[in-house]
Amino acid sequence: MIGIWLRGLLRRRGGRLAATAGGVAVAVALLASLGAFLAASKGSMTARAVRDVAVDWQVQVQPGADPAAVLNLVRASAQVRDALPVGFAQSTGLSASAGGSTQTTGAAVVLGLPDGYRRVFPHEIRSLTGADRGVLLAQQTAANLHARPGDVVQIGRAGLAPVQVQVAGVVDLPQADSLFQKVGAPVGAQPVAPPDNVVLLPDAQWHTLFDPLAGARPDLVATQVHAARTHQLPSDPAAAYTEVTAAAHNLEARTAGAGTVGDNLGAALGAARSDAAYAQVLFLFLGLPGAVLAGLLTGAVTAAGATRRRGEQALLRARGTTTGQLVGLAAVEAALVGVAGSLVGLAAAALVGQVAFGSARFGTTTATAVGWILAAAVVGLVIAAASVLLPAFRDLRWSTVAAGRRPVGRATAPWWARYGVDIVLLAAGGVVVWVTSRTGYQLVLAPEGVPTISVSYWAFAGPALLWVGAGLAAWRLVDLLLGRGRGLVGRGLRPVAGRLSATAAAMMARQRRPLARSIVLLALALAFAGSTATFNATYQAQAEADAQLTNGADVTVTESPGVTVGPGAASRLAAIPGVRAVEPIQHRFAYVGADLQDLYGVRPGTITNATALQDTYFQGGSARQLMDRLAAQPDSVLVSAETVKDFQLHPGDLLNLRLQDGATKQLTTVAFHYAGIVKEFPTAPKDSFFVANADYVAAQTSSDAIGAFLVDTGGQNTSTIAHQIQTTVGTSAAVTDIAHTRSSVGSSLTAVDLAGLTRVELGFALVLAAAAGGLVLALGLTERRRTFAITTALGATPRQLRGLVAAEATALTVGGLLVGAALGWLLSQVLVAVLTGVFDPPPSLLSTPWIYLTAVVLVTVGALGGAAAGALRIARRSPVRILREL
Numbered sequence: 001m002i003g004i005w006l007r008g009l010l011r012r013r014g015g016r017l018a019a020t021a022g023g024v025a026v027a028v029a030l031l032a033s034l035g036a037f038l039a040a041s042k043g044s045m046t047a048r049a050v051r052d053v054a055v056d057w058q059v060q061v062q063p064g065a066d067p068a069a070v071l072n073l074v075r076a077s078a079q080v081r082d083a084l085p086v087g088f089a090q091s092t093g094l095s096a097s098a099g100g101s102t103q104t105t106g107a108a109v110v111l112g113l114p115d116g117y118r119r120v121f122p123h124e125i126r127s128l129t130g131a132d133r134g135v136l137l138a139q140q141t142a143a144n145l146h147a148r149p150g151d152v153v154q155i156g157r158a159g160l161a162p163v164q165v166q167v168a169g170v171v172d173l174p175q176a177d178s179l180f181q182k183v184g185a186p187v188g189a190q191p192v193a194p195p196d197n198v199v200l201l202p203d204a205q206w207h208t209l210f211d212p213l214a215g216a217r218p219d220l221v222a223t224q225v226h227a228a229r230t231h232q233l234p235s236d237p238a239a240a241y242t243e244v245t246a247a248a249h250n251l252e253a254r255t256a257g258a259g260t261v262g263d264n265l266g267a268a269l270g271a272a273r274s275d276a277a278y279a280q281v282l283f284l285f286l287g288l289p290g291a292v293l294a295g296l297l298t299g300a301v302t303a304a305g306a307t308r309r310r311g312e313q314a315l316l317r318a319r320g321t322t323t324g325q326l327v328g329l330a331a332v333e334a335a336l337v338g339v340a341g342s343l344v345g346l347a348a349a350a351l352v353g354q355v356a357f358g359s360a361r362f363g364t365t366t367a368t369a370v371g372w373i374l375a376a377a378v379v380g381l382v383i384a385a386a387s388v389l390l391p392a393f394r395d396l397r398w399s400t401v402a403a404g405r406r407p408v409g410r411a412t413a414p415w416w417a418r419y420g421v422d423i424v425l426l427a428a429g430g431v432v433v434w435v436t437s438r439t440g441y442q443l444v445l446a447p448e449g450v451p452t453i454s455v456s457y458w459a460f461a462g463p464a465l466l467w468v469g470a471g472l473a474a475w476r477l478v479d480l481l482l483g484r485g486r487g488l489v490g491r492g493l494r495p496v497a498g499r500l501s502a503t504a505a506a507m508m509a510r511q512r513r514p515l516a517r518s519i520v521l522l523a524l525a526l527a528f529a530g531s532t533a534t535f536n537a538t539y540q541a542q543a544e545a546d547a548q549l550t551n552g553a554d555v556t557v558t559e560s561p562g563v564t565v566g567p568g569a570a571s572r573l574a575a576i577p578g579v580r581a582v583e584p585i586q587h588r589f590a591y592v593g594a595d596l597q598d599l600y601g602v603r604p605g606t607i608t609n610a611t612a613l614q615d616t617y618f619q620g621g622s623a624r625q626l627m628d629r630l631a632a633q634p635d636s637v638l639v640s641a642e643t644v645k646d647f648q649l650h651p652g653d654l655l656n657l658r659l660q661d662g663a664t665k666q667l668t669t670v671a672f673h674y675a676g677i678v679k680e681f682p683t684a685p686k687d688s689f690f691v692a693n694a695d696y697v698a699a700q701t702s703s704d705a706i707g708a709f710l711v712d713t714g715g716q717n718t719s720t721i722a723h724q725i726q727t728t729v730g731t732s733a734a735v736t737d738i739a740h741t742r743s744s745v746g747s748s749l750t751a752v753d754l755a756g757l758t759r760v761e762l763g764f765a766l767v768l769a770a771a772a773g774g775l776v777l778a779l780g781l782t783e784r785r786r787t788f789a790i791t792t793a794l795g796a797t798p799r800q801l802r803g804l805v806a807a808e809a810t811a812l813t814v815g816g817l818l819v820g821a822a823l824g825w826l827l828s829q830v831l832v833a834v835l836t837g838v839f840d841p842p843p844s845l846l847s848t849p850w851i852y853l854t855a856v857v858l859v860t861v862g863a864l865g866g867a868a869a870g871a872l873r874i875a876r877r878s879p880v881r882i883l884r885e886l
Helices: 002-012 014-051 067-075 139-145 203-216 237-255 264-303 306-318 323-357 366-398 401-405 421-438 458-483 486-492 494-510 512-551 567-574 623-632 641-646 694-701 718-732 738-744 755-783 785-793 798-834 850-875 879-885
Strands: 057-061 080-091 094-098 101-104 108-113 126-130 136-138 152-157 160-166 169-172 198-202 221-229 259-263 555-559 581-592 595-602 636-639 654-660 667-678 689-693 708-712 733-737
Touching: 014 237, 014 264, 014 323, 014 366, 014 755, 057 067, 057 237, 057 264, 067 080, 067 221, 067 237, 067 259, 080 152, 080 203, 094 139, 108 152, 108 203, 126 718, 136 139, 139 169, 139 198, 139 718, 139 733, 152 203, 160 203, 198 203, 203 221, 237 259, 237 264, 259 264, 264 366, 264 512, 264 755, 323 366, 421 458, 421 798, 458 486, 458 494, 458 512, 458 798, 486 494, 494 512, 494 798, 512 738, 512 755, 512 798, 512 850, 555 718, 567 581, 567 708, 567 718, 581 694, 595 641, 595 694, 623 636, 623 667, 623 689, 636 641, 636 654, 641 667, 654 694, 667 689, 667 694, 689 694, 718 733, 718 738, 733 738, 755 798, 755 850, 798 850
Parallel strands: 108 198, 136 169, 595 689, 636 667
Antiparallel strands: 057 221, 057 259, 080 108, 080 221, 094 101, 094 152, 126 169, 136 198, 152 160, 555 708, 555 733, 581 595, 581 654, 581 708, 636 689, 654 667
């Protein structure tokens, strides 16, 4: 019997089975593809974290311990590829004579580097000019001393005679923050900035000069062991973090207090594990709605043939088939579409993963991959069972044979509509979103030093409640409009159906429940496509804004503290090919009371020529309004929120700041008036700072010295132009480009690469939108072949028949587009609002991908038109032949 049933299904219902299996395949493929996204994201996060660490471990040799013994223990540790000792010595100061004048500096740090250090740790030191070995000066030190290769520098030693060394080269220290960290000290006790003056000496020369100092002042001399690991780590950054930190603790235990490990690699992996958690968050926010939508689409495909299925079941029951046999037949059908759809979906996911993410793996480990495959397959089988088996079981349990033979019944409102569940869900979702978006919650919490992380899944409740509630509310409104509002629908359909518009409205009123389901399904598919595309576009825009905020502009030239450069130097940078605009920014230090803060002097009228200012950077006015205020009132100043709170400032209040006078080098009091709050600003630190009018600052301090130049390249060839600028300015300034900053920016959410996920999500959204429109309409119209055949037999002309079909297609199209646009706008606002707490900075407005949205609308309308045309061709066949087939 089962064989006969399957052969009949494949022969007479092959198209419907294929459509149902296709819905299952889409859901399985989407979930499995997201597994590939997570695997690829975690692997790339781990690789990036490892790549950006110059020295994996800095082991501080404790006073009185034997450096050689600590070195041997480090080299004997598992997965340590190489380890070298580095000497650190504190100098009282440096001096150099050049051009008839002598330059001196304050305290300095002198490092002793063994042979092969730059080979083992190639990213710690970058040569700028001169030789790669010998006595090397850090870039800022060379600028402070006005020294070049070949010059002689004098190094002071506490209690000993100074010594002279000849400079062989000038270098940059890209990882200076970690290189000069206080190993073992808590975050709050770390230096605010690396030392301004650094000299690098060969190990033998360093020992000659500073071993005498170690004997007299051991507190001024220390040794570190720098270690490089093999980086054979798990792909999951959380697992890699656990492994590396455990190895660091093991080393500390074996040194028995003789060495303290500065775990730079573990710190980087600790940040990456937060990024991995955000990848899982994105999966939940962006992936699950698509999978649920695919399941609903599968259910709609089977529901389109519910009437015929009930009739077939009634006929079989009348002929003696038992309930158990009918359930068994439905189970076989569900298993067929579930298995077929799951296999097709997994194969499609493997292909998508290979194309989009470069790997067909579904997990970072074999166990994880198997878990994803099984989970996706189980979801496919559940969707098949819920779409095929559950309706059949429900009909068999609650419907009689006579009811099954009755083609038309009286529709009753579903239970959720009677009790107002949709209104309750919308209200609850709104409250949750309001609470979570205003309290500054942390979506992902990764405490330092703790191997576990936590995700605030409470944040998912708001969007989920709103998504379900909005879908149900849309169903209620559409059902109400097609039922009680059929007169309005009829008038709206007059241009399409002509004199049959009232008849078409009446037909749709009779079939309003399946039509409402189709409209809501299409609306949800369009909302999924629109909200996903808008979120992705906003995400990419904020990732770029974050990088530009951190770097300052496409390229930023930061002058060394010991160099005085005026705004006129911008013309030399502007002459470099590829440079579109150059904007100078002053960087000073100002005392407000006893608190020292950064002050940035800007040209309000031209600052946006080289960088972007968003409204979310400011409070008390938009970016344009506050810049206009600085221009109109030169003594205005923008202040951080913390300073406003600490000093109880009100708009217009007088604020006296003490700045260094350029002529006398003494602090002078400059009067400002508080004009607004600045929360973020290009190149500015995260803590408190001021933004003022550069011309006013220059006039009050007798100095127009520039701290940095922001260079706009139009986003093109930034690395090449940065190299040309570095060649032009030499060693007197540091040059950074946005391409490097973009790859290493530390904003938690924007550190996750969405490029591959975006392609997958938008591709699936396009397929779902087209299927929800065209496939559901085609199946619905096909199921009403009997109605169209009777209409034709009663004398309907082809034109009238075309009008009836076009009326239903128009109602589905217009209703789906309008409701989908409203839901998509709502969900986009909610997604970005919920994730605002992790954007840095938060977006001031959404980025709308109009090209993609237009493509979605065109594809959906084309699918609907094709479905209507196909149904019309079927309806034009001989009525007798159609009725005989049915």
